[in-house]
Amino acid sequence: MSQTPEELSHALIDAARKAGAESADAIVIRGTSVSVDVRNGALEMAERSEGSDLGLRVFLGQRQAIVSSSDARPETMQAMAERAVAMAKEAPEDPYAGLADPAQLARDWNYDALELFDPTPEPTPEALKQDALAAEAAAAAVEGVSQVSDAGAGYGEHRVHMAATNGFSGGYARTGRSVSCVAISGTGTGMERDYDGDSRCFQSDLRGPTEIGRTAGERAVQLVGARKPETGTYPVLFDERISSSLIGHLMAASNGAAIARGSSWLKDAMGQQVLPKHLSVVEDPHRARVAGSRPFDAEGLPTQRRAIVENGMLTGWTLDLSSARKLGMVSTANAARGVSSPPSPSNWNLALTQGEQSREDLLRDMGTGLLVTSMIGSTINPNTGDYSRGASGFWVENGEITHPVNECTIAGNLRDMLMRIIPGNDARTYLSRVVPSLLIEGMTLAGN
Known part of the structure; x- marks a missing residue:
């Protein structure tokens, strides 16, 4: 046996x-x-x-x-x-x-x-x-x-x-x-x-x-006839399917390993406002039936619920033992590892505060702009937070979807973008990352 x-x-x-x-x-x-x-x-x-x-x-x-x-x-x-x-x-x-x-x-x-x-x-x-x-x-x-x-x-x-x-x-x-x-x-x-x-x-x-x-x-079928949008500055609505990537960039920048290396656009942001004041990001590794849950981390420390961002303020890094020691801090019990690598900091289940508006409300309020449903490629400068990604989705005129678009690039700076997010109320609460659709005004859009 x-x-x-x-x-x-x-x-x-x-x-x-x-x-x-x-x-x-x-x-x-x-x-x-x-x-x-x-x-x-x-x-x-x-x-x-x-x-x-x-x-x-x-x-x-x-x-x-x-x-x-x-x-x-x-x-x-x-x-x-x-x-x-x-x-x-x-x-x-x-x-x-x-x-x-x-x-x-x-x-x-x-x-x-x-x-x-x-x-x-x-x-x-x-x-x-x-x-x-x-x-x-x-x-x-x-x-x-x-x-x-x-x-x-x-x-x-x-x-x-x-x-x-x-x-x-x-x-x-x-x-x-x-x-x-x-x-x-x-x-x-x-x-x-x-x-x-x-x-x-x-x-x-x-x-x-x-x-x-x-x-x-x-x-x-909804994507048939997609074409490039016009270049300019427009509001961009990140669909709930892909909006969690924005919070993922925030978590990567607050990862203790990046902070210890000094290669993060958030390295001096502890205690500063990084999201609108009414928003928080809560990590909860004890949610039932969710893939990111676990009773302890890869170094045997008890996992715990914590607010990484509370009322818009960055409250802490994501730390394993090594990165915590480098920074003179205490591990947050976020060590992850495989069989052939040492532990490294990683986030568990995350949830961003949801808003009161539906995605349809956000579409109506954005007027003319881009609804992004898919993204490809990624150019993120870890030191400055400069952001550029290929995108496709739907063009919105006067709050109404008019036609599909593709082959465009959206760009901005993550520090500025995250301070302007307006969340919807459509997050799927059973996912490991519970993030609703997010509207960001004034992004650079490169198309025709």
């Missing part, structure tokens, strides 16, 4: 001690995933993968080294530990490296309250195929859809366990179920594509495949 992730993580720690490590931590991820893609009413691809990934980090004083493997045999784990210790002996000293103090560690948590694991049986490949076929058929049935380029369904189950010589030992499991569809309208150089999809921890929460396929088809 194969060892559990908990048993494997402790075996790695024991092997590290025997190899001469002064301290160590280990992470084991065991996963199963099944995915099915269909095309033209027939199965195109069915794939199943199962495996365990092991990661070991060892310390010799302030020197650290990391090794990983997918082989869980005892002799392999022994070789991993010996190799890691040999590497650590040659590694440069890092004064900020090291495990958490035992007093910082998570001790008690209510994993069941997070509801990350769906106890219902794993869906069969046939059930996944039928979901994919239903999505494809619904998209193809939309008048104006010329083809369905992708339709698929998937399932995943992952179990994670971490252990360390400082006394931490903890793990959790999560499941994921998804359906997606990409539809194409038009022909030749006039082809346009759009998509819809859903991903949830629980099968029962997943939107129906027919709805997903139909929405993908309708979105693609």
Whole structure:
């Protein structure tokens, strides 16, 4: 019988001690995933993968080294530990490296309250195929859809366990179920594509495949006849589908690793206003049935709800132990890691304060401008916050959508842009990033 992730993580720690490590931590991820893609009413691809990934980090004083493997045999784990210790002996000293103090560690948590694991049986490949076929058929049935380029369904189950010589030992499991569809309208150089999809921890929460396929088809048809808009300065409404990217840029700039490097346009903004005064950004890693939830971070610290921006004011950085030590601060329990890399700061579930207006209200109020539903490429200057992205969507005249647009670029400065955002009330509250449509006035638009 194969060892559990908990048993494997402790075996790695024991092997590290025997190899001469002064301290160590280990992470084991065991996963199963099944995915099915269909095309033209027939199965195109069915794939199943199962495996365990092991990661070991060892310390010799302030020197650290990391090794990983997918082989869980005892002799392999022994070789991993010996190799890691040999590497650590040659590694440069890092004064900020090291495990958490035992007093910082998570001790008690209510994993069941997070509801990350769906106890219902794993869906069969046939059930996944039928979901994919239903999505494809619904998209193809939309008048104006010329083809369905992708339709698929998937399932995943992952179990994670971490252990360390400082006394931490903890793990959790999560499941994921998804359906997606990409539809194409038009022909030749006039082809346009759009998509819809859903991903949830629980099968029962997943939107129906027919709805997903139909929405993908309708979105693609709406883009037929897209053309470049006029160059100028206009209000831009970021659709709820893509508005979270703006908050993502804010989070990247407040990441402790960027702050410690001095490569952030927010490096001197602690305690300053970065959003309108009535808006906050709250991180909550304890929301039930949400993919970004977790009881502890990758260094064994208890995760916590916190306001990163409160009433418009930036209140703190996103920190792991290393970046916190560099800045003379305390970790915010935001360490994330894989099996082959050290921890680094990362955000969990985020929510921006929603407004009182609907997207239709924002469209009406913006007058003439651009509704962005898709973006490509990205040129973000991390030091200045200068922002430029390719965009497509719909042109708005007198508060009404008149025609689709594409091949344009929107530009501005993130510090200025974020201070002018006007949120709608249409955020999907089940997502890991709950961000409504956002209106920003006075952006530069490059088209014809």
